Amino acid sequence: EADIYQTPRYLVIGTGKKITLECSQTMGHDKMYWYQQDPGMELHLIHYSYGVNSTEKGDLSSESTVSRIRTEHFPLTLESARPSHTSQYLCASSESAGRPSGANVLTFGAGSRLTVL
Amino acid sequence: GIQVEQSPPDLILQEGANSTLRCNFSDSVNNLQWFHQNPWGQLINLFYIPSGTKQNGRLSATTVATERYSLLYISSSQTTDSGVYFCAVNSGGSNYKLTFGKGTLLTVNP
Numbered sequence: 001e002a003d004i005y006q007t008p009r010y011l012v013i014g015t016g017k018k019i020t021l022e023c024s025q026t027m028g029h030d031k032m033y034w035y036q037q038d039p040g041m042e043l044h045l046i047h048y049s050y051g052v053n054s055t056e057k058g059d060l061s062s063e064s065t066v067s068r069i070r071t072e073h074f075p076l077t078l079e080s081a082r083p084s085h086t087s088q089y090l091c092a093s094s095e096s097a098g099r100p101s102g103a104n105v106l107t108f109g110a111g112s113r114l115t116v117l
Numbered sequence: 118g119i120q121v122e123q124s125p126p127d128l129i130l131q132e133g134a135n136s137t138l139r140c141n142f143s144d145s146v147n148n149l150q151w152f153h154q155n156p157w158g159q160l161i162n163l164f165y166i167p168s169g170t171k172q173n174g175r176l177s178a179t180t181v182a183t184e185r186y187s188l189l190y191i192s193s194s195q196t197t198d199s200g201v202y203f204c205a206v207n208s209g210g211s212n213y214k215l216t217f218g219k220g221t222l223l224t225v226n227p
Contacts, residue, residue, distance in 0.1 A: 035217075041154075041201055043217040059118065059216070088158060104148060106205075106215065108160035 003027045006091050006109035013081055014117050021076045021112045023091035030095055031104060032074040036060060037088040037111075049074060081116045088113050119144045123204055123218035130194050130225050138189040138221045140204030148207035148215065149180055151189050155200045163189070163202075194225045 004025040013019060025032065034047040035058075045058030049068040063085070064078050074093075078085055089112045094104040120143035130136055142149075151163040164171050164178040166187065171178050175194075180187040191198055201222050205215040 041220045041222070043203065043205075045214060045216070048214060058214070090160065092160075104215075105162055105165045106150065106152075107162065108152075111158045113158075 004091060004093055004107055004109040006089075006112050008112060009110060010113050010115075012115045012117065015080075015082055017081050017116075019078050019081055019114070021089055021091075021114070023074045023076070023109060024072050025074075025093045025107070025109075026072065027093060027095065027107065028071065029093035029107070030071070031093060032068065033092045033094075033106070034058070034064075034066060034074070034076050035090040035092065036062065037090055043090065047076065081114075083116045086114060086116050119146070119206060119216050121204060121206055121216055121218035123202075123221050125221060126219065127222045128224070130223070132194060132196060132225055132227050134194050134225075135190070135192045136194060136223070138191070138202050138204075138223075140187040140189070140206075140218055142185050142187075142204075142206050145182065145185075146206040149187055150205045150215065151178055151187070152203040152205065153198075153200050154203065154220070160203070191223075194223075196225045196227055199223055199225045 007022045032049045035043045044060035046062040047066040049055045091109040092106045094106045122141045124139045149167045152160045154160045166178045166180045168182045175192045177190045201220040203220045205217045
């Protein structure tokens with residue numbers, strides 16, 4: 001059973017709209033991530049956070065922004081959606097406390113599939 | 118950055134067959150994970166295996182870190198094994214920024 005929740009699961013909106021994809025986890029994990037998955041299946045890291053009030057951009061440039069005000073919450077926002085933003089967005093979390101060095105095991109949410117018309 | 122190559126890109130099996138999926142990576146790692154993405158898009162962690170061998174039921178994985186590859190074995194495949202299998206490794210000095218391979222699309226036919 002997933003302990004990381006994403007809403008909405010599906011969203012179809014028009015160009016220029018502002019959208020926020022929600023991600024919440026109940027595991028108390030310190031690290032959270034947003035991945036973008038294109039139709040060719042490959043996942044690309046677009047944002048990550050290693051704790052409250054810390055966010056970093058990932059390897060793939062994205063026009064989206066994120067915030068981490070609470071440990072359990074890591075929303076992603078697009079100020080003005082465009083068709084090029086159409087994709088699947090996957091949120092994940094991990095924790096290294098109590099594990100061997102490097103053992104950040106990711107738990108993923110079910111994803112948010114965004115379509116911009 | 119680190120490169121991750123998975124093979125084969127596609128694999129079609131009959132139920133009951135065995136298979137081996139491979140993940141090659143271009144640099145030393147201290148974090149390697151295998152995931153299964155089901156047809157509904159949910160990613161499930163199968164193994165955390167930066168080195169050595171692990172088994173979980175019909176699935177097992179081996180990572181030979183010195184030779185920079187990992188193998189995922191699926192025995193007696195079932196239709197529910199269908200989906201995409203991803204290998205992910207850490208990049209640079211950060212052990213929690215994972216880079217994913219392009220995946221292997223597995224189809225198990227009844």
